[in-house]
Amino acid sequence: MVKVTDSTVGSERLGPSWTDSTLVTCSVNCFQKYSLRCQTIMYNSSIKLCTPGSFLKTSSVGALLAPNTTEGDLYAPKTCDNSNNFNYVTSGGSSACMLVSDGAMGYDDAVNFCSSLGAHLFVAHTFERLALLPSGEGFMIGLTDRASEGTFAWDDNGETISTAYSDLLFKTGEPNNAHGVEDCVTVVPNSILPSGNDFPCHMALFRFVCERPMIY
Ligand SMILES: [Ca+2]
Numbered sequence: 001m002v003k004v005t006d007s008t009v010g011s012e013r014l015g016p017s018w019t020d021s022t023l024v025t026c027s028v029n030c031f032q033k034y035s036l037r038c039q040t041i042m043y044n045s046s047i048k049l050c051t052p053g054s055f056l057k058t059s060s061v062g063a064l065l066a067p068n069t070t071e072g073d074l075y076a077p078k079t080c081d082n083s084n085n086f087n088y089v090t091s092g093g094s095s096a097c098m099l100v101s102d103g104a105m106g107y108d109d110a111v112n113f114c115s116s117l118g119a120h121l122f123v124a125h126t127f128e129r130l131a132l133l134p135s136g137e138g139f140m141i142g143l144t145d146r147a148s149e150g151t152f153a154w155d156d157n158g159e160t161i162s163t164a165y166s167d168l169l170f171k172t173g174e175p176n177n178a179h180g181v182e183d184c185v186t187v188v189p190n191s192i193l194p195s196g197n198d199f200p201c202h203m204a205l206f207r208f209v210c211e212r213p214m215i216y
């Protein structure tokens with residue numbers, strides 16, 4: 001979801017507004033209601049008002065097309081490229097365009113598999129985002145300490161996780177870099193207790209999720 005701040009760009013309303021608890025659910029409901037006709041949304045977070053919009057328009061009188069104060073801010077929702085069976089998944093305030101693998105692969109094979117589909121291994125810069133993964137089994141995620149032992153970094157941008165995040169993620173005694181060869185991470189989504197463990201990257205033990213950046 002990208003907030004449109006260009007004052008010369010606006011959008012036309014597709015229909016009546018409704019109330020929606022979050023910007024993400026506003027976007028999801030707009031798509032469900034209007035399908036691809038929903039190209040923008042206007043959202044007022046203080047009164048939770050969601051207004052469906054058509055395509056963005058650039059105009060010398062753009063201000064006239066911009067949402068009014070009641071309608072809130074204008075957003076251009078990003079969309080999921082659904083080719084190769086990728087799906088748009090939401091949970092709480094999080095969303096992702098993702099494909100769950102059929103089987104397990106080692107880390108390098110999984111990275112290559114995702115890369116061939118224009119994707120990377122699933123990342124969760126916020127802990128809540130892990131809830132986007134299917135429940136009930138361990139998944140390998142795009143987090144390793146290959147670059148610097150003991151410092152885990154996300155595949156997509158190299159950002160490292162904080163101690164607080166690590167405590168939420170890893171179960172007691174993990175990560176332990178057992179036998180000096182554990183640099184990849186598996187986690188059981190939606191488990192009550194921390195479930196993360198570091199394991200050897202070459203071992204094809206877990207399924208994984210490819211995540212595709214969302215597009216306009
Ligand atoms: Ca390690």
Ligand SMILES: [Ca+2]
Binds near residue numbers: 174176177198199
């Ligand atoms: Ca371990």
